[in-house]
Amino acid sequence: MTETPRRPLRPLARILRARDKGENPDLIERENLAERHNAMRDRSRRRAEGRILVVGLFFVAAFCTVGVRMSALSTSDPVEPRYSQGGAGITSARADIVDRNGRLLATNVVTQALYAHPNEMVDIPYAAAELGKIFPDIDADALATRLASGRKFVWIRRTLSPEQIQAVHDIGDPGLLFADRDLRLYPNGTLAAHILGGARYGREGVGAAELLGVAGIEKAFDDRLLDPAQHHEPLQLSIDLTVQSTMREVLDGGMRLLGAKGASGVLMDVNTGEIISMVSLPDFDPNHRPQPLVKGDQADSPLFNRAVQGVYELGSVFKIFAVAQAMEEGIVTPTTMVDTQGPMVKGRHKIRDFRNYGPRLSATDVIVKSSNIGTAHLALKIGGQAQREFLGSLGFLDPTPVELIEAPNAKPLLPRNWGEIQSMTISYGHGLSTSPVHLAAGYASLLNGGTKVEPTLLRQSGRTLGPRVVSEQTSKASRDMLRAVVTRGTASFGEVAGYAVGGKTGTADKPKPTGGYYKDRVLATFAGVFPAHDPRYVFVITMDEGHEIVNGKEMRTAGWTAVPVTAELIRRVAPLLGMRPDVESDLQSGLREARNGH
Amino acid sequence: MRVMIGMVLGAMVLGLAFWAYQENYRTRQAQSDVRQIQREIGFLQEQMTVLRAEWAYLNRPERLRALSALNFEKLGLLPMTPEHFGRLDQVAYPPQKPILSAAVPSDADFPAATPEVQP
Numbered sequence: 001m002t003e004t005p006r007r008p009l010r011p012l013a014r015i016l017r018a019r020d021k022g023e024n025p026d027l028i029e030r031e032n033l034a035e036r037h038n039a040m041r042d043r044s045r046r047r048a049e050g051r052i053l054v055v056g057l058f059f060v061a062a063f064c065t066v067g068v069r070m071s072a073l074s075t076s077d078p079v080e081p082r083y084s085q086g087g088a089g090i091t092s093a094r095a096d097i098v099d100r101n102g103r104l105l106a107t108n109v110v111t112q113a114l115y116a117h118p119n120e121m122v123d124i125p126y127a128a129a130e131l132g133k134i135f136p137d138i139d140a141d142a143l144a145t146r147l148a149s150g151r152k153f154v155w156i157r158r159t160l161s162p163e164q165i166q167a168v169h170d171i172g173d174p175g176l177l178f179a180d181r182d183l184r185l186y187p188n189g190t191l192a193a194h195i196l197g198g199a200r201y202g203r204e205g206v207g208a209a210e211l212l213g214v215a216g217i218e219k220a221f222d223d224r225l226l227d228p229a230q231h232h233e234p235l236q237l238s239i240d241l242t243v244q245s246t247m248r249e250v251l252d253g254g255m256r257l258l259g260a261k262g263a264s265g266v267l268m269d270v271n272t273g274e275i276i277s278m279v280s281l282p283d284f285d286p287n288h289r290p291q292p293l294v295k296g297d298q299a300d301s302p303l304f305n306r307a308v309q310g311v312y313e314l315g316s317v318f319k320i321f322a323v324a325q326a327m328e329e330g331i332v333t334p335t336t337m338v339d340t341q342g343p344m345v346k347g348r349h350k351i352r353d354f355r356n357y358g359p360r361l362s363a364t365d366v367i368v369k370s371s372n373i374g375t376a377h378l379a380l381k382i383g384g385q386a387q388r389e390f391l392g393s394l395g396f397l398d399p400t401p402v403e404l405i406e407a408p409n410a411k412p413l414l415p416r417n418w419g420e421i422q423s424m425t426i427s428y429g430h431g432l433s434t435s436p437v438h439l440a441a442g443y444a445s446l447l448n449g450g451t452k453v454e455p456t457l458l459r460q461s462g463r464t465l466g467p468r469v470v471s472e473q474t475s476k477a478s479r480d481m482l483r484a485v486v487t488r489g490t491a492s493f494g495e496v497a498g499y500a501v502g503g504k505t506g507t508a509d510k511p512k513p514t515g516g517y518y519k520d521r522v523l524a525t526f527a528g529v530f531p532a533h534d535p536r537y538v539f540v541i542t543m544d545e546g547h548e549i550v551n552g553k554e555m556r557t558a559g560w561t562a563v564p565v566t567a568e569l570i571r572r573v574a575p576l577l578g579m580r581p582d583v584e585s586d587l588q589s590g591l592r593e594a595r596n597g598h
Numbered sequence: 599m600r601v602m603i604g605m606v607l608g609a610m611v612l613g614l615a616f617w618a619y620q621e622n623y624r625t626r627q628a629q630s631d632v633r634q635i636q637r638e639i640g641f642l643q644e645q646m647t648v649l650r651a652e653w654a655y656l657n658r659p660e661r662l663r664a665l666s667a668l669n670f671e672k673l674g675l676l677p678m679t680p681e682h683f684g685r686l687d688q689v690a691y692p693p694q695k696p697i698l699s700a701a702v703p704s705d706a707d708f709p710a711a712t713p714e715v716q717p
Binding site: 103107110187191241242245246496497498571572574575576580581 | 644647648650651653654655657658659660663677678679680682683
């Protein structure tokens with residue numbers, strides 16, 4: 001680099017000229033000095049800018065490298081170490097499902113599938129005959145013709161047991177080959193079958209086969225269960241396996257004793273909305289999921305989940321909502337007398353009670369005696385619009401948010417026109433069809449102190465307070481009414497010493513598919529809460545077409561069918577839930593509540 | 599001097615080449631070890647899921663109920679009901695010696711002191 005010759009700071013010519021003019025020659029020196037400094041500054045700035053550019057480029061390159069690496073990591077599939085590598089793009093991994101205490105409900109076990117390369121087989125007729133002996137359901141002749149048809153590849157069986165694998169090895173034909181398979185296993189058999197649903201194979205390859213859910217929570221959480229990143233984390237449900245098993249046993253026994261066609265039960269945590277147990281009978285084994293019915297009513301299929309999919313007119317269990325709303329709006333107090341003079345005539349319709357209860361009953365006794373006329377009068381005072389809004393706030397007008405694939409399709413059946421008559425019939429549970437889970441969530445919301453509860457099948461870590469539906473006083477008064485139903489009303493068989501059961505019976509005539517109602521087929525429901533003074537759990541038990549012979553007379557009402565079964569259920573289940581029978585506080589609850597100023 | 603530098607550089611290149619060669623093989627060895635270990639992990643995990651499934655199958659409530667019914671004579675197990683809850687004072691504790699009654703401690707109250715053995 002050639003240095004430009006330094007310009008003198010005091011060029012003689014200019015100085016002399018300046019001196020002649022009498023100017024200060026120092027100014028010239030300063031001017032030149034400033035010029036030189038400017039030039040130096042420009043030069044060093046250029047150099048610095050160049051350096052910054054280089055450093056900047058370096059950083060850009062470094063960040064680009066980091067970014068590329070990060071995006072590569074985030075787009076690549078996480079891989080768990082596996083013994084057998086699956087085929088291209090097919091992953092057979094599926095996360096386990098466990099109950100609230102971590103007990104296994106569904107898992108994968110490795111098994112083998114059997115296929116054949118007929119062109120490599122030595123003795124096709126012999127192998128086919130031997131396979132026919134190992135698998136009784138395989139027709140040996142048909143298999144032989146299939147193998148001899150000149151195809152290069154034949155699937156023979158999807159899953160084999162270890163004994164069968166050994167037996168196939170013993171045939172010793174080199175053309176019989178095994179493929180790795182994962183098998184979805186439900187070790188508890190029929191227990192929680194409707195919740196779990198079942199699984200089937202999706203895409204199949206020689207290396208692996210995809211496992212997809214077909215129903216229930218398996219299908220609803222297909223993405224979550226198939227996600228390789230969450231594969232090692234089991235899906236934890238709110239179900240308690242022990243309670244579920246006990247509930248199934250009790251309901252099954254009750255169903256047999258009462259000659260019922262079906263039964264369902266929901267047990268829900270009153271504060272969190274966690275479904276502790278949900279049973280629908282008849283049920284099935286998800287390991288061998290039966291085919292859907294080809295004819296007849298799907299509701300009779302064992303696959304049908306009565307608790308979630310079944311929407312029924314549940315009858316008198318709805319009365320508590322009418323009375324609670326009337327209390328909430330200040331129309332009545334528990335002791336207000338309500339007109340129950342029957343029959344009540346409204347247009348073409350006549351509303352009757354099961355028995356004539358006289359001209360007036362207190363609001364509590366309307367519930368205790370289950371008076372249709374009483375609640376119909378209250379519904380008229382409340383008005384259809386307000387009733388609709390109230391039932392909507394309890395979740396009765398929309399499908400439940402339960403995490404089952406069937407839930408969104410179980411829409412409540414509402415009357416097309418919500419008129420006065422409809423409003424009256426809905427007040428005692430006719431004309432509005434909902435599922436038992438709807439009812440359980442509604443009872444939980446009403447009775448837990450009055451905040452909305454969303455039913456869920458996933459274990460919750462804590463309580464989240466929903467929006468307020470009714471005041472705490474209304475909630476408490478409703479609980480006291482339900483308690484009175486058990487102590488001196490239609491559900492007297494529901495008393496379990498120490499657990500202060502409170503509940504409401506409902507006996508609804510079943511609608512005929514052709515219109516109208518059956519005279520001798522009923523759906524008996526018992527819904528309620530225990531303990532009534534300190535609510536912990538709500539239950540909804542239904543018995544489909546059950547009856548009990550008492551003194552030679554056939555009894556179909558819920559008080560004789562669903563209620564005794566529920567009492568046995570609570571007697572068995574409450575200790576499993578860690579609840580001590582509490583005889584004293586039930587008696588003293590009135591005193592204690594008064595002292596606390598509630 | 600230049601020859602010396604050349605020889606030193608040459609020796610360094612040789613050394614580095616030798617080192618890189620070894621590193622290459624060690625890396626491959628490590629990779630194959632990792633593969634082996636991952637296969638082992640996968641195999642053990644599979645065995646574990648089978649064992650867990652078997653455990654769950656053998657402990658399914660249905661089977662336990664049948665077993666407890668079968669062995670009722672020996673075990674006497676019943677379903678848990680509210681009557682099974684008790685109070686703490688219903689539990690029979692082994693009789694205890696009163697704390698203050700014996701004024702003079704007897705020899706039996708103290709374990710015989712063993713003389714310490716000096717090494």
